[in-house]
Amino acid sequence: MGLLKSSVARKVAMALSGLFLVFFLGQHFVINLSSVVDPDTFNSWSHFMGTNGLIQFVLQPILIFGVIFHFVLGFRLELQNNKARAIRYKSYKGQLSSSWASRNMLITGVVILAFLGLHFYDFWVPEIVHKYIESHPADAERYFPELVHKFESPVRVGLYCLAFVLLIFHLWHGFSSAFQSVGFNNKYSRGLKGFTRLYAVLIPLGFVFIALYHHFNQLHH
Amino acid sequence: MKLTLKIWRQKSAQAKGSMQTYPIDGIDGDMSFLEMLDVLNTQLIDRGEEPVVFDHDCREGICGTCSLQINGEPHGPDRLITTCQLHMRKFNDGDTIVIEPFRAKAFPVIKDLMVDRSSFDRIQQAGGYVSVNTSGNTIDANAIPIEKDKADEAFNAAACIGCGACVAACKNASAMLFTAAKVSQFALLPQGRVEATRRVLNMVEQMDKEGFGNCTNTGACEVECPKGISLENIARMNREYLAASLRG
Incomplete structure (x- = not known):
């Protein structure tokens, strides 16, 4: 952690890794949304993502590293921050000067991490086993039925929705905060904040919509 | 104005502190918060007790010496003022006011409400x-x-x-x-x-x-x-x- 020896450098690293994950979330949403609009498009995009060498062997490891890095650094910062005030206040009214989302990034972050564990177990591990361990022949049609199958269980859909609601809070503070961390605070910040807040609400709600759409669509058939 | 003060008392930097309760009466709304503490200290001295130690200097909001976490907020409930500029009219008769030192590992308590900045x-x-x-x-x-x-x-x-x-x-x-x-x-x-x-x-x-x-x-x-x-x-x-x- 030599490069991250100062609090400002760690703050910038959290911001940049967070912005990278926000960008990834956006492209993931676009692909998932295609499953509602046109299953064939979803299959072809998923097949491309799942078989393209650059994505599989370069971008995917970078993404996994980004998630682990963001979590490990965030957790380390939280531990340091707790040590910085060893004796707590008897009365502390943080709610009068800051938002709940900004004060509870660890809680929302841990829930999102737990969800990512479930998500890896549900999609990523079977995918890796299917492709690289059992070496099944490429089947460009399998992605949509697999996705729909995962949204059968109401418990899984419930957990999925809960995680995305907490993601709203995490992004509500984190996305706009990342720009402040990298030093971007000027006359455009107000507009940018509006965009980040819109993104923080709409993208997770979009994921919730997709899950509910497939869940209830199956009940009808 | 009659108030109940819950104040952090700590004999020294090494001692373990605790919150102590002090009822106080006859507080005027035009007094500053620090003047209210002066009244308390006068009463404590009259009773032969240790006065509450707190930081203060200019008492006009420009020196940065006064501190205090008052009811969970630094410098109390008002905005853009220091504790010395906070008036007792911001509180109501019968209120309980919690007064603590600024808390941080880098601001160790010297005594009571006074911290080393x-x-x-x-x-x-x-x-x-x-x-x-x-x-x-x-x-x-x-x-x-x-x-x-x-x-x-x-x-x-x-x-x-x-x-x-x-x-x-x-x-x-x-x-x-x-x-x-x-x-x-x-x-x-x-x-x-x-x-x-x-x-x-x-x-x-x-x-x-x-x-x-x-x-x-x-x-x-x-x-x-x-x-x-x-x-x-x-x-x-x-x-x-x-x-x-x-x-x-």
């Missing part, structure tokens, strides 16, 4: 100054033209009185708003650019050494700051730090 002095000493040649050919600062906007921004940053409310308010006990204000007041002026690289690197290094927490942009510091120091200063310090790191 010399960590701020050490951050300042690490680079919060402009070196001036005083050998007889000193150039008048006003001889260098400075844009009005920049001068105003620098002045706003320099309004920081170093009271430590930012640290007290921050859930992480971070000192970034203070350090950023001290970096900004020079970074915005041509006289400050000469030492800009080493200033920001050294001040941030000292801030970290003192054991303050990391900034997570909650914005509580800006809200609670009695001088309204803006978060823009932290963004500026981050830019300064990144640029200085690249310059080496």
Whole structure:
């Protein structure tokens, strides 16, 4: 952690890794949304993502590293921050000067991490086993039925929705905060904040919509 | 006005402290918060008890000496004022007021409500100054033209009185708003650019050494700051730090 020896450098690293994950979330949403609009498009995009060498062997490891890095650094910062005030206040009214989302990034972050564990177990591990361990022949049609199958269980859909609601809070503070961390605070910040807040609400709600759409669509058939 | 005060009492830096309850009567709404504590201390002395130790000096909101976490907020419930400017009319008859010292590992309690804020002095000493040649050919600062906007921004940053409310308010006990204000007041002026690289690197290094927490942009510091120091200063310090790191 030599490069991250100062609090400002760690703050910038959290911001940049967070912005990278926000960008990834956006492209993931676009692909998932295609499953509602046109299953064939979803299959072809998923097949491309799942078989393209650059994505599989370069971008995917970078993404996994980004998630682990963001979590490990965030957790380390939280531990340091707790040590910085060893004796707590008897009365502390943080709610009068800051938002709940900004004060509870660890809680929302841990829930999102737990969800990512479930998500890896549900999609990523079977995918890796299917492709690289059992070496099944490429089947460009399998992605949509697999996705729909995962949204059968109401418990899984419930957990999925809960995680995305907490993601709203995490992004509500984190996305706009990342720009402040990298030093971007000027006359455009107000507009940018509006965009980040819109993104923080709409993208997770979009994921919730997709899950509910497939869940209830199956009940009808 | 009749009040119940719950005050942190601690005999020394090493002693274990606790909250003590003191009922108090006859408080006038026009008294300042510190005058109310003076009344309490007079009563305590009359009863032969130890008075409550607290920091104060100018009592007009400019020296940065008074502190106190009052009902969960640094400098109490009002905005843009210090504790010495807080009037008792902000409270109601029968209220219970919780009074604690500013809490941070880098602000150790000396006694009762008095804390050691010399960590701020050490951050300042690490680079919060402009070196001036005083050998007889000193150039008048006003001889260098400075844009009005920049001068105003620098002045706003320099309004920081170093009271430590930012640290007290921050859930992480971070000192970034203070350090950023001290970096900004020079970074915005041509006289400050000469030492800009080493200033920001050294001040941030000292801030970290003192054991303050990391900034997570909650914005509580800006809200609670009695001088309204803006978060823009932290963004500026981050830019300064990144640029200085690249310059080496």
